[in-house]
Amino acid sequence: xxxxxxxxxxxxxxxxxxxxxxxxxxxxxxxxxxxxxxxxxxxxxxxxxxxxxxxxxxxxxxxxxxxxxxxxxxxxxxxxxxxxxxxxxxxxxxxxxxxxxxxxxxxxxxxxxxxxxxxxxxxxxxxxxxxxxxxxxxxxxxxxxxxxxxxxxxxxxxxxxxxxxxxxxxxxxxxxxxxxxxxxxxxxxxxxxxxxxxxxxxxxxxxxxxxxxxxxxxxxxxxxxxxxxxxxxxxxxxxxxxxxxxxxxxxxxxxxxxxxxxxxxxxxxxxxxxxxxxxxxxxxxxxxxxxxxxxxxxxxxxxxxxxxxxxxxxxxxxxxxxxxxxxxxxxxxxxxxxxxxxxxxxxxxxxxxxxxxxxxxxxxxxxxxxxxxxxxxxxxxxxxxxxxxxxxxxxxxxxxxxxxxxxxxxxxxxxxxxxxxxxxxxxxxxxxxxxxxxxxxxxxxxxx
Amino acid sequence: xxxxxxxxxxxxxxxxxxxxxxxxxxxxxxxxxxxxxxxxxxxxxxxxxxxxxxxxxxxxxxxxxxxxxxxxxxxxxxxxxxxxxxxxxxxxxxxxxxxxxxxxxxxxxxxxxxxxxxxxxxxxxxxxxxxxxxxxxxxxxxxxxxxxxxxxxxxxxxxxxxxxxxxxxxxxxxxxxxxxxxxxxxxxxxxxxxxxxxxxxxxxxxxxxxxxxxxxxxxxxxxxxxxxxxxxxxxxxxxxxxxxxxxxxxxxxxxxxxxxxxxxxxxxxxxxxxxxxxxxxxxxxxxxxxxxxxxxxxxxxxxxxxxxxxxxxxxxxxxxxxxxxxxxxxxxxxxxxxxxxxxxxxxxxxxxxxxxxxxxxxxxxxxxxxxxxxxxxxxxxxxxxxxxxxxxxxxxxxxxxxxxxxxxxxxxxxxxxxxxxxxxxxxxxxxxxxxxxxxxxxxxxxxx
Numbered sequence: 001x002x003x004x005x006x007x008x009x010x011x012x013x014x015x016x017x018x019x020x021x022x023x024x025x026x027x028x029x030x031x032x033x034x035x036x037x038x039x040x041x042x043x044x045x046x047x048x049x050x051x052x053x054x055x056x057x058x059x060x061x062x063x064x065x066x067x068x069x070x071x072x073x074x075x076x077x078x079x080x081x082x083x084x085x086x087x088x089x090x091x092x093x094x095x096x097x098x099x100x101x102x103x104x105x106x107x108x109x110x111x112x113x114x115x116x117x118x119x120x121x122x123x124x125x126x127x128x129x130x131x132x133x134x135x136x137x138x139x140x141x142x143x144x145x146x147x148x149x150x151x152x153x154x155x156x157x158x159x160x161x162x163x164x165x166x167x168x169x170x171x172x173x174x175x176x177x178x179x180x181x182x183x184x185x186x187x188x189x190x191x192x193x194x195x196x197x198x199x200x201x202x203x204x205x206x207x208x209x210x211x212x213x214x215x216x217x218x219x220x221x222x223x224x225x226x227x228x229x230x231x232x233x234x235x236x237x238x239x240x241x242x243x244x245x246x247x248x249x250x251x252x253x254x255x256x257x258x259x260x261x262x263x264x265x266x267x268x269x270x271x272x273x274x275x276x277x278x279x280x281x282x283x284x285x286x287x288x289x290x291x292x293x294x295x296x297x298x299x300x301x302x303x304x305x306x307x308x309x310x311x312x313x314x315x316x317x318x319x320x321x322x323x324x325x326x327x328x329x330x331x332x333x334x335x336x337x338x339x340x341x342x343x344x345x346x347x348x349x350x351x352x353x354x355x356x357x358x359x360x361x362x363x364x365x366x367x368x369x370x371x372x373x374x375x376x377x378x379x380x381x382x383x384x385x386x387x388x389x390x391x392x393x394x395x396x397x398x399x400x401x402x403x404x405x406x407x408x409x410x411x412x413x414x415x416x417x418x419x420x421x422x423x424x425x426x427x428x429x430x431x432x433x434x435x436x437x438x439x440x441x442x443x444x445x446x447x448x
Numbered sequence: 449x450x451x452x453x454x455x456x457x458x459x460x461x462x463x464x465x466x467x468x469x470x471x472x473x474x475x476x477x478x479x480x481x482x483x484x485x486x487x488x489x490x491x492x493x494x495x496x497x498x499x500x501x502x503x504x505x506x507x508x509x510x511x512x513x514x515x516x517x518x519x520x521x522x523x524x525x526x527x528x529x530x531x532x533x534x535x536x537x538x539x540x541x542x543x544x545x546x547x548x549x550x551x552x553x554x555x556x557x558x559x560x561x562x563x564x565x566x567x568x569x570x571x572x573x574x575x576x577x578x579x580x581x582x583x584x585x586x587x588x589x590x591x592x593x594x595x596x597x598x599x600x601x602x603x604x605x606x607x608x609x610x611x612x613x614x615x616x617x618x619x620x621x622x623x624x625x626x627x628x629x630x631x632x633x634x635x636x637x638x639x640x641x642x643x644x645x646x647x648x649x650x651x652x653x654x655x656x657x658x659x660x661x662x663x664x665x666x667x668x669x670x671x672x673x674x675x676x677x678x679x680x681x682x683x684x685x686x687x688x689x690x691x692x693x694x695x696x697x698x699x700x701x702x703x704x705x706x707x708x709x710x711x712x713x714x715x716x717x718x719x720x721x722x723x724x725x726x727x728x729x730x731x732x733x734x735x736x737x738x739x740x741x742x743x744x745x746x747x748x749x750x751x752x753x754x755x756x757x758x759x760x761x762x763x764x765x766x767x768x769x770x771x772x773x774x775x776x777x778x779x780x781x782x783x784x785x786x787x788x789x790x791x792x793x794x795x796x797x798x799x800x801x802x803x804x805x806x807x808x809x810x811x812x813x814x815x816x817x818x819x820x821x822x823x824x825x826x827x828x829x830x831x832x833x834x835x836x837x838x839x840x841x842x843x844x845x846x847x848x849x850x851x852x853x854x855x856x857x858x859x860x861x862x863x864x865x866x867x868x869x870x871x872x873x874x875x876x877x878x879x880x881x882x883x884x885x886x887x888x889x890x891x892x893x894x895x896x
Contacts, residue, residue, distance in 0.1 A: 027756035087758060091655075151756055178660065192659060196757045205721035207539075207872040211640060211842025212626065214772050215742030216733045218726035221767075222680065222745050228670060229677035273653035276797035278666035285664045294663030297670050298760050299751035304768060308475035308599055309644045309805040310535060311770055311843075312746050312871055319669075320752060322759055324662050349724035357757040394659025395759075423760055424655040 001442055004130055005435060012126055013104075015045055019084070019118045020102040020111040026062055026085035026151045035062040035147045038084045042145055043067065049125050050132025051143070057163075059155035062147030066166065069132065070140050077140040078445070079169035079408065080128075081399065082121025082176065083149030086113040087423045094425035108420075108428040115429040116422035120175035120415060121145060123434060127441035139445055142169055146398070149176075152196065152358020153398035160405050167406055171371040171448070174399065175437060177392050177414025182433065184262050185379050185387040187372065188412035192293070193325035193362035194395035195334045198355040199224065199342060201317045207303075208313040217313060218349040221302040224317040227352070230345065231295055231321075236280035238295050238323070240341040246328045250291050261286060261388050271418060289393030295323045320357075324395060331359035331397065360397010363410070371411045371448060378443035379413070382436050413440065449890055452578055453883060461552075463493055464570045467532070468550040468559040474510055474533035474599045483510040483595045486532045490593055491515065497573050498580025499591070505611075507603035510595030514614065517580065518588045525588040526893070527617035527856065528576075529847065530569025530624065531597030534561040535871045542873035556868075556876040563877040564870035568623035568863060569593060571882060575889035587893055590617055594846070597624075600644065600806020601846035608853050615854055619819040619896070622847065623885060625840050625862025630881065632710050633827050633835040635820065636860035640741070641773035641810035642843035643782045646803040647672065647790060649765045655751075658761040665761060666797040669750040672765040675800070678793065679743055679769075684728035686743050686771070688789040694776045698739050709734060709836045719866060737841030743771045768805075772843060779807035779845065808845010811858070819859045819896060826891035827861070830884050861888065 005012075024038040025031040036056075043054040046067035054067035062085060089099040089112050097103045102111035109119060124143070131137040144167060146156045160167055180186045203220040204213070233239055250258075263286055269277065279288035288294065302317030304310035325334055339354045346352035365372065367389050379387045392412065399410045415437035420428050453460075472486040473479040484504075491502040494515035502515035510533060537547040537560050545551045550559035557567065572591070579585040592615060594604045608615055628634045651668040652661070681687055698706075711734055717725065727736035736742065750765030752758035773782055787802045794800035813820065815837050827835045840860065847858045863885035868876050 027754070027758065029755075088752070088754060090752070090754065094654075150758075194659070194759070196759070203720075203722060206869055208720070208869075209842060209871045210744045210746055210770055211642070211772055211840070212737065212866070213720075214737065214744045214770070214841060215740055216725055216727045216736040216841075217720060217722065218724075219744045221748050222676060222743075225673040225676035225745065225748075228673035232670065272651075272656070272661075272665060274651060274665065274797060276666075276795075277664055278795075278797040279664045288664040289660060289662065292663055295670075296658045296662045296667045296761055297673070297751065298658055298758055298762070299753045300669050300673075300765065301749045301753040303745065303747035304536070304538070305747045305749040305766075306475070306536060306538065307477075309768065309770070310475065310598075310746055310871070311642070311644070313744055314747070317748065318753075320757065322658055322662070322757070324659055347724075347726070349722060349726040392659070393662060393664075394657060418660070421654055421656075423657045423758070 001130065001439060004134065005438060016119065016122045017102045019122065020113050021100055023100045024085050024147065025088050026148050027088060035085065039063045039065050039147060042084055045125055046143060049129035057159065059159050061155040064156060064159055065143065065145040067143040068141065071137050075139055077142060077169040079142045079144060079167060079172045080124045081172050081174045081402065082124065082145045083117045083147065084145050085147045085150050086116065087150050091425060096426055107432065108430045110426060110428045112427055114427050115416045115420040116427065117149065117176045119429040119434060120437070123175060123438045123441055124173070126438055127445065130442055131445055142167065149396065149398065152360065154358055156398050157401040157405060160402055164406065169408055172399065172402060172408050172410040174410055174412050175414055176396060177394065177412050178416035178418060179414055180261060180388060180390060181417065185383040185385065186261065186390040187375055187379070187387045188392040188414055189367055189372070189389045190327060190364040190391040191362050191399065192393055192395050193327065193329060193331050193360055193400065194397050195323040195325060195331050195338065195359040196357035197321050197335060197338055198357065199227065199319045199321060200353045200355070202315060202351040204315055207315050210311045210313040213313050219313050220317040220350055221314060223347060223350050224302065224319055227342065227345065228297055228319060238293065240338050242337045243334065246330065247293060247326055248328050255287065258286060258290060258391065259284065261390055290391030291326060293323060293325050293329060295321065298322050324393060325362055327362040327364050331361050335359055358397065360395060361400040362395065363400040363403055365409045365411065369409060371409065374448035375411055375413050375444050377447045378440045381443055382440045413444065449578065449887060452582065453886060460574055464567065465550045467566045467570065468561050469548055471548045472533050472595065473536050474596050475536060483533065487511045487513050487595060490532055493573055494591060497577035505607065507607050509603040512604060512607055513591065513593040515591040516589065519585050523587055525590060525617040527590045527592060527615060527620045528572045529620050529622045529850065530572065530593045531565045531595065532593050533595045533598050534564065535598050539873060544874055555880065556878045558874060558876045560875055562875050563864045563868040564875065565597065565624045567877040567882060568885070571623060571886045571889055574886055575893070578890055579893055590615065597844065597846065600808065602806055604846050605849040605853060608850055612854065617856055620847065620850060620856050620858040622858055622860050623862055624844055625842065625860050626864035626866060627862055628709060628836060628838060629865065633831040633833065634709065634838040635823055635827070635835045636840040636862055637815055637820070637837045638775060638812040638839040639810050639847065639860070640841055640843050641775070641777060641779050641808050641848065642845055643771040643773060643779050643786065643807040644805035645769050645783060645786055646805065647675065647767045647769060648801045648803065650763060650799040652763055655763050656761040658759045661761050667761050668765040668798055669762060671795060671798050672750065672767055675790065675793065676745055676767060686741065688786050690785045691782065694778065695741060695774055696776045703735065706734060706738060706839065707732065709838055738839030739774060741771060741773050741777060743769065746770050772841060773810055775810040775812050779809050783807055806845070808843060809848040810843065811848040811851055813857045813859065817857060819857065822896035823859055823861050823892050825895045826888045829891055830888045861892065
């Protein structure tokens, strides 16, 4: 295995870079043609890696890539999920190199998507290639690669419902998450769900001179700040009525188990360059991202944001807000509660509208499952230490949907690290993690 | 007078339009050459109108235009103040015609600067032309036209200090404000001061994935909303410590006088398309803009503001904030108090910086002064009704400075109307107000 990887690694990089060079930003219309180019490149790579069949399926959004190799229908089937779309690159001025011209620096690949998720899904393509070409493949393998994960997978659930037979499998295998550190490997056994909304506050129907009207007319930006500020109380609790109704409190025992994961608060603060952490009262940092829901403004804008001073009382103010949910919370119900809450607190002197974006539920998978056990054994061999079961703070809402639609558990073998700053400038992926991930995936097939 | 205006009005428009076509946006560096072009065009127009002398004075910022005509040193001197710079045009997509290609529609001139202040200062140039050319000028006249009013006049006060003799006069005459309505003319006898600041909240030193960190790391946008929201309490009072220390409460008698100004709350709300007004408890709408200070966010931004959803926990959040001050409040002292207050409430889990922009003090002028009385008589003749003394909510901080430096009171004969939406898209100036203003100014010289 190691010889094969060593002998082929330059080709691996060339192939991965050909994917990274395609700016497949799913949220921006201008990149629509890039989405198709990226899907096409993936089908080529999957066929070259050994797929019997690789096809692009159109959806109402960006296309889905499906590929498969059937070794023997009686063998068990692994369904690999990944996504080829990436986040926007703003603020572009903070990148040290072109986000769409990958560079290897200091032992890492730097590019948008280097980790999330092109780099991680590519390990699966190469693990599959190795097993196919060396005659060691003892599973049927299917790939389902979507182009809409970063915008909430609006098309894939419906597509999966229409192609249930095609997607039949025993396990969904995913590398789209992080591990605690290279020294402390971990496997995600749960992810948070997501509700994403946008608030628009409208005051006067035109921008006004803040001198002539200031003090007498409600300023939509000030009102938006009041609303946002009221959503979280002093103890870090979200004030949306009914928000915590379905949140199950973990037992002291379960919390103790999670607390075993190594965590250095000083390193964490140093990495982020912050003096203090902040979150819900009564919970640790790992609990705050792992087992508790939260609410964040992802973007806010209104009025004059250019250089210098403009004395305007703006007509509108906007905020994009996301709520991360724990597995028992239903994304649609939470979005409903949020909208209702906002309507109930909207003051009479402005108009407040809520727009719904995508959302999805969280999920939990059993540590006792054969797939988890196989992954744990593979990673123990590669990393020299047993991986810790962890709870991821992020959301891959589509996995909860696929679990429900297909009746298959997802297994999250994520090889990203915090340092990779996915979704931010200078996203990267350590070469050492790429190769360890690749080896772990190959061994997973051996032990599963 | 009327015949002269009628015979020359097409030329007046051509000349005014030549000024309006120059995009003299003082806050944007790219328009620096336009500032000089606009200053040059003004000197041409002032010479043509009858100035003995018209000159462009460089400053550390945009140039100052000074022009004068000395009829007889023993006569009293009128110093006309105006500004040739304009506000930016964003959001440009809301304009119905090119902001720098003036158009006459429905009895009004539409262009950036049509009113503020090119349109209003141009009435003074034409009044001066009429008096000069018809041999009726019985005052010495000086013009001081700056290019930095919209960015807080950073250079003019120092320039005025250096040119005190040049600026010697008996009254500063200004048209850069509004009147209550065409049916209810008014003269501003006081303006609010201004303190303008920008708050920057920095959390982690990079944008983070809101799923991985949300709930555990302070979000700078949420913190900024908390800070902004805390600046005004439920009763509409500003919470900055010491903010009201120098605010003098008006007597019941003075408040009653101000309350005589006609004001229709329903029309006001209808004009702005709002269901309710909002402001400081215990004060009327006119009091809230006239005799009370206020605080407004003029711009806010942070995180992802593009289309779609991005799950980012941003590194930074920003807000531009202005405070309108009453005459007894000192702008610099208030800015100091604001900064101190923000430092005192900044939480430990973020960094908070305050940047100071320009500011200026408010002022009051006596109704009993000869200049006010002459203006009142002139406007009574033109409008057929006596103008109401009013208090302007806006700020022309440089006037308070000039008053202090030169020891001369300013008189604010403003002919703008609310409908003109200055600082906003589709700024306009009614032709009827342009001509009534021009006539009023000519008569002012007659009665002063």
